[in-house]
Amino acid sequence: MANIYDVAKAAEVSPATVSRVLNGGSVSSERAARVRAAAEELGFRPNRVARGLRRQRSDVLALIISDIENPFFTALARGVEDVARASNLSVVLCNADDDPEKEAEYLDVALAEHMAGVVIFPASHAETDVTALLDRGVPVVAVDRSPESATIDTVTADDENGAYAVTRHLLDEGYRRVACITGPRASSAAMVRLRGFLRAHREGEAPRRRPRVAYADFRVRGGYQAMSELLDLAEPPDAVLATNNLMAAGALAALHDRGLRPPEVGVAAFGDTFWSQLVRPALTTVRQPAYEIGQAAAELLLKRRHTPDIEPQRLVLPTRLEIRGSSRRTAATEPTPTAGPAASADAVVGAEQPAGPGQPTGQATGQVRATGRGRLTRPRRPDAMT
Amino acid sequence: MANIYDVAKAAEVSPATVSRVLNGGSVSSERAARVRAAAEELGFRPNRVARGLRRQRSDVLALIISDIENPFFTALARGVEDVARASNLSVVLCNADDDPEKEAEYLDVALAEHMAGVVIFPASHAETDVTALLDRGVPVVAVDRSPESATIDTVTADDENGAYAVTRHLLDEGYRRVACITGPRASSAAMVRLRGFLRAHREGEAPRRRPRVAYADFRVRGGYQAMSELLDLAEPPDAVLATNNLMAAGALAALHDRGLRPPEVGVAAFGDTFWSQLVRPALTTVRQPAYEIGQAAAELLLKRRHTPDIEPQRLVLPTRLEIRGSSRRTAATEPTPTAGPAASADAVVGAEQPAGPGQPTGQATGQVRATGRGRLTRPRRPDAMT
């Protein structure tokens, strides 16, 4: 494979001139043309490894996530990618699989490869250690939570207010015993969301009794079991908030198995996904601005890459409440339709359309991208968040 | 950051000795211990960029996929990863987004970074060009289809027989006008699946009339429109096969909007996903062995890495038919249940359980991994494929 010396020889210039042509140094247009022609002729591709060694920095950015199967991350990845590509950086995805050890390996790779930067969704608050990267000047931005090991740029969704808003919504719909299925106590996300849930209960005009909280494992099965146990109580809840989409799926299955059907029992969930609009009735969710988080993280990275010494920032992005049939009690008290099982339960607020013709496409291929591309033709409700 | 010279000095040996300790050369155990201690002390991390430059090869493997949001790829990625990690290779994911240009960029990166190998799901049969990689000795394995530009190792699912089997199943269930919603004519996957569909029709005891085929775009919206048009025909189909999961979602929505409900109209789809078991009734699918494909691809890559000159291989892996409520006409002719809209439509074949407690978890976290880990406790039906 040709290198710059070969090109230089063919173009009858020095290697430095070839390098300048490649990297935008000042070269007479005549020589530059000769270089380009020679490079083309020889099929020359600059060797990034050598360049990286010399420059002590590559132009590849690592995005380390904990679960590639989670739609949140796919949207996040697009946000990172779109911003990075605009700055001529490539993004590689590393799937740490929620395993601190695997994550450490990828952090090692990022370090040893002198990557341009790392966007990381830390597998663990305590164990994730990014100091080695920082010591070597590799910018690191954390998403969702920040590692204990260092104070760094962080981008998070405003989960607490999201949980608060959706809980308020359930209470406002007239549900009286709203329960929460949340994740393990060790998960800060689970705790933050729970906090918002509890705050909404404390604030009501009439003080309410302490709401039921079930701790599960962020998985479908856990959601199923938690919901089942809640329904077995002497005073079962009449609505439930699941703090992630998998547990919501489990909760829906549990309800279904007992012949209960939202919004008879109200259901809402954290995390808007592909199937949120696909199930009948469609599921009320708190949408996390995954794409925007990715964008913001990449932007912070680029900023810090340019000016390493600015103060670490903490960005908190608002969530959005997507109110759908699963939590609209009003729809449930209407007469049951005859045509199809859920023909009216799909009715949703305002200008939103039923899950049929158009919207699901947006969801499937990444609704969040729509924002970036201006393809979001549906009138947007104002954010339910303050 | 410390380099081997620093370590060598601290350990009072030569840099070559340090290198040998790192890479398993012969070093006296006493010196080796000194080197290790010094390396530990200095927090030394070998610089992979320099190593890559010297060795002309990295130990990172690229997986270039066309759509990170497609569950097929997430499972595929796990398969690649698990095999690669066993050989101490890291895997980075590159999301080419079905864009040949983006794909070319990532191929470029893989080339310029001297990656250990590339597993690629080619965005285009015609445009994807991997010759540059091959010329430089970077092994490339194609998944699903092989690029026109070269004959290389390829791993595919047996889509034609999968389509054949599921179509047979629909016919055997007694559906008489089975239509197919397939992808664009330019997509070889769409054409191969269609071929299986048509073959099943030709083979029946009684020759059947030529079945309806709708060409759509592999997206939800396209599936919706195609289904709508099929239903508008004078003789609408009583069953439909969608050749990917997104179009299936669209088709389901279209049926729903007309008050039709599977299995009244039979529905089956290519691609088993998270929500296949979540919808009611659960969706009959042709499961593609994504994880296994990933494994096989990585294994081919490793093999070729070691022995570059073996003949290119073509592996074809069997699909599996997952029969669920959406295509079981017998269930549909039973009296409509009173408790909940879908209480009985969930009944599924054999030992398979309803979508509640356990199975969805397996799905959500990657059913295919279960196979690898031996966690698949449910009795397996024999493969419907021959």
Added chain:
DNA sequence: CTGTTAGCGCCTTCAT
């Protein structure tokens, strides 16, 4: 604007 030169960190002969 252009060429010469040194060296990024490592591995790998080649000697010993």
Added chain:
DNA sequence: ATGAAGGCGCTAACAG
């Protein structure tokens, strides 16, 4: 078993 030395391909500093 060990050390010395060259060079992978590129860029940045310095001269001209």
